[in-house]
Amino acid sequence: MILNSDTKKLVEGFLNEVVSIGINFKLQENVNKARVSSTDIGKIVTDLPTNGMSLIEILDEFKEHILPYCTNFSSAHFMGFPDSGNSAAALGGAVLSDFLQQNLINQSFCAPSATFVEIAVLQWLREAVGYKRTYPKDIWGVGGIITPGGTVSNAVGMMLARENKQAGTLENGVSSPSSFKVVVPKGIGHYSVKSAQMWIGCGHNLIEVETDNFRYDLDDLECKLKENKGEIMAVVAYAGDSRTMTVDNLDKVADLVHIIDSNIWLHADACHGFSLGFSSELRHKIKGIEKFDSISTDPHKVMMTPYTISALLVKDPENLKKITSLSDLIMQEEYAFGQITPFLGSKSWMSLKLWFMMKNFGKNGLDELITKRHYFAVELSSILKSNKNFMVLNDVEINSVAFFFTAGRKHSVAEINRINRGIHQRMLEEGKCHLHQFSIPDRGIFKKGEIVYPLRFMSGNPNTSKKDLHDMIEYVQTLGNELLLK
Ligand SMILES: Cc1ncc(COP(=O)(O)O)c(C=O)c1O
Helix, strand or coil, rough: CCCCCHHHHHHHCCCCHHHHHHHHHHHHCCCCCCCCCHHHEEEEEEEECCCCHHHHHHHHHHHHHHHHCCCCCCCEEEECCCCCCCCCCHHHHHHHHHHHCCCCEEEEEEEHHHHHHHHHHHHHHHHHHHHCCCCCCHHHHEEEEEEEEEHHHHHHHHHHHHHHCCCCCHHHCCHHHHHHHHEEECCCHHHHHHHHHHHCCCCCEEECEEECCCEEEEHHHHHHHHHCCCCCCEEEECCCCCCCCECCCHHHHHHHHHCCCCCCCEEEEEECCHHHHHHCCCHHHHHHHHHHHHEEEHHHHHHHHCCCEEEECCCCHHHHHHHCCCCCCCCCCCCCCCCCCCCCCCCCCCCHHHHHHHHHHHHHHHHHHHHHHHHHHHHHHHHCCCCCCEEECCCCCCCCCEEEECCCCCCCHHHHHHHHHHHHHHHHCCCCCCCCEEEECCCCCCCCCECCCEEECCCCCCCCCCCHHHHHHHHHHHHHHHHHHC
């Protein structure tokens, strides 16, 4: 069915039903109603029907064979992974952006006002991280781009680093990848930086620096910078690493790098931590981030905004000129974003949902949201620390708590891992509650340097209550005690 004035009523009825399926899904108690198994593939990967199905038939099939298996990030018991995407305003913006079909590659004929909305959102994000707000006369003054995720934002950050190391590599390629090294903290980085380095022709040339409590060991950083002087294109620091969400000593890292080699590009992966910039109380934790040349941010992780939206911010907007795409297919007009969005052509209006969300919260609402999330995680951390059955791995920096169930006993690392991996597995199977799990070198709780598998809580949902936290703790203890007996 095509939308036109004849079908208006039918389409409205269909879309009302779609919205109510979405709302009811988000409000359902469980994280998962059912688990999809490999034998279910045949119910979903079917032949394309020869004759088209009606909208009702499609919805019926969707409700029966697909929806029950979807993971509900909005369940109050979904506590492991950002974010619930529960902002009503953001949901409205997301729906509208699909209706309005603006294409952010060009401004004049495909995104006239959308382009300015995107610029406004980028300026709000710049302010949050302490970059200068700009009033751009053209695209070259904007100082940022919207991308579909932190992975692309990091990749663009690495391209900028490469051009900064040697002008013209976009055109000429890289002839000696080993002089385009990237420095990262060992064992806690996100894979996207390493992948980006390889995607952009600089090979696998990472320098991994030892860490101390999930931050750069500054002595080792200094050593490695000196040892590799002249061969480093970028130093990457995390404002919220993917596992414990620790914020690095951004100020000290920036100063150290500048003293040793001021030509090195500083990139902050602040996909999680940029959010602290909205909190008047917590902003100090990212002090120094404004010294970095580029910053990745992921509103879809921390701003109650549905997937996907990320932004790469660049301290000096002019730098984006170095990686521009010139083509007669992209309008060479004042504000065509397509000129400064590598890897991307047509681009949906991702910023509209964030524009709705940020307008709806305002500065005070954002401040309260981010501060509350932090203290909710702090509260869980202190509850777990006072319960002898648990060990907490990290100090809460943003909104996450990584912990182990130990039953108050001493265990080998292998046994701790067996129990905690078992708990996570049972959680996935039962679908009632969700915590995340990852591997990380132990900071010395069990045996320094050994790989451990904690459970990870993240407060990404304002609907999660203190009672939900207590229920989760009870549940983990029940599962853990059952596994202990095995
Ligand atoms: C610190 C960090 N950087 C980058 C990324 C990649 O972000 P995305 O999944 O939005 O591409 C993640 C994702 O988890 C992350 O935690």
